[in-house]
Amino acid sequence: MKIFPAISATLLFLSMSNVFADVTGRVFVTNERSNTVSVINIDTLEVESTINVGERPRGIGISPDGNEIYVTASEENKIIVIDPESLEIIRSFSAGSDPETFAVHPNGNIYISNEDDGKTTVINPKTGEKVAEIRVGLEPEGVAISSSGEYIIVTSESTNMLHIIRAADNTIENNILVGARPRAAIFNQVGNIAFATAEISGEVIKVNVESGKIIKQASSGDSNSKPKDILLSKDESTLYVAGGRANSVIVMDADTLEIIKKVPVGKRVWGLAMTKDGNMIFTTDGVSGTVSVIDTQTNEKIKTIDVGEFPWGVAIHD
Template structure:
């Protein structure tokens, strides 16, 4: 079997990155935010204003990702589809049947990896139409003890339901090549620094599963503490470690990238989910959703640096392409919070985004769902 050397892989990644940068060069910077009841919000990053909303009907969009050339936005619709949107027109150009309740989408190496959960109902929670940021309806209120009951979602499945699966979609043909079994309630998706492995967190099984990219071949599974519910996962900038957030035990665990053995566990505020490193690689950011807090840690030592108050149910976030701002999708606040990336202080809120869920930018930048290409 032919083996690609590290230098050859590095050269390939450099060429890919250059091609992506060239494709994005002429486009104005924007952010895409999925709103579970409204569609996809398009934010002009120059004015930090909601420019328009792309309606997707009753699709209930959640996860999203851009193709490497920026020409297509891929959105997971809770109705069972991967929806491809032409970014130049905002029109839906393709719908690919995936399976029940698709949630996460990650693009890598010419494929889209889409997690879906046959055991879930797939119906998004209700949002009060026209609700202002920070307003909260009765349906949106989190019940006391919900975390202890193991409910990290509005519509989680249970241990007796079918496990989640990962559909691998060829981006040239927009057809599902194969689906692979995962654990229960598959959440975060990350790729190894060399691009050869995909890691996913399974909160219902308290595991991290590892697969071969492209083929989906299962390689190994790491069992974490029972009841910890792993959610977000991100590789460190030097590629030597992975950070996994544990929602129910309010911690994150640092794994050695080669062995997947835990090397450090760090306490967080309640309900950590989204996790990412900042563009400089100096800080690790964790969205502690249940405490309405964005936490900042030193990226080398993992020592706590700061806590930043944010909105309600802020699961996912992304930096702007120039790295000057941080944007958090806050679902229960029906808004995106905009922070100054130099001091993490809130600058503004962008409303009219009911049940905001995921956020990515064009050109790409580091975030809890997507990494900069």
């Protein structure tokens, strides 16, 4: 009787180690203007390779098994699939009109904003088939998925809402009216709290996912601050907000939403990604054409890396 669970645990371990690809320790950065993806080595913090992809690459994400990197080629209305090991383009599939930002669900499906159509499309990236379509507000942009996969948040920039979607049936459960031009969101680990940025009102908003109510909102700094991407530290005490034209990453207390520090990075910082251990943050500084690396222990910039023109999105294969 005791052996059985041990065997199944071993089997589970074996099957998991079979499923998960070896991590490459590479940071992938989309360059909107250069039509390329820069590949940065996470140990040397140098660009080791540049991949030519389709026109206007923006959103980027990784499959749950780590075997595939997804990049939207917005002008070509498709998603390009890159092998993180060989850096070859494996295939591509149609992603609806003007695909920009997306997130990958733990079940492997992609939730993508179609800005022109006011909808979120769910796509199975293995087959390229459309699984579902969810009607949302005008100019849908940011997509966030809770780690359990239960909820998805889509921001609609011109309807000023966070749409909280239940993954089980892909229907909207709550709509939260927030500050002008909400751009990105992130869940806490449990998935009951989410944080979002509003670009035009220059705010960070903390919401209760289940009640659909705003818990707190605060300014993200001066009038230059047009916040975009947002990250939560591993211990969930600290928020990191890409300050846009403030040319800095704004470090905030996740409880009080008070600004703790502004870390100067390159110009028009939009994209953010954190290593799995939570120790480093990579930023895309659009106008500067650089990626900045921040040490989260000290909240100091430790490196600036030249990439292509108008770096947009960043994902870490670690």
